[in-house]
Amino acid sequence: DAKTTQPNSMESNEEEPVHLPCNHSTISGTDYIHWYRQLPSQGPEYVIHGLTSNVNNRMASLAIAEDRKSSTLILHRATLRDAAVYYCILRDYQETSGSRLTFGEGTQLTVNP
């Protein structure tokens, strides 16, 4: 499984933008870039995913480098409810490969009021 590297922790202030980086230098051509977050005592929550182009949804934006070796999850205005562990994961879109989500350590995001 291709690996990702994220900072262990980041801190932000409420209502400010947050940029969470992820490096994935060994990404393959069939890997999607997924982001999940996990709040305490809950299962992971899907945030966003993309392949090559930047993506936007109601939760966040995903900026993908042109060489796809890194990506950035952007929370446009952080709220206290965004405090969570954020995981950047590569997932092979070929279903027959038995693709899985390989969780690393993730980034613990702290949001200050």
Added chain:
Amino acid sequence: ETGVTQSPTHLIKTRGQQVTLRCSSQSGHNTVSWYQQALGQGPQFIFQYYREEENGRGNFPPRFSGLQFPNYSSELNVNALELDDSALYLCASSPGGGHGYTFGSGTRLTVV
């Protein structure tokens, strides 16, 4: 959408016993995965089912087994429970094709 439902939410078992955990996948999702999450760690992949066939397995012994049913609901069975099996067990379903997974809230298993 009904989301992913797991039962029970909490369970206490004795070492050596067997346990069955259940998962009801989100409507329209034909892929289900199971994960084990120890305290303070990220989830670890156990196995995945696609249209009732196991198509991926993580580094877990054979006493961890599963089933996926025609309605895409799923079971995780663990035999000969060990103390280290104490963890949060998560079920996740996906419509496939590289799309995201929807996770349940998990079953907290304690082995004493």
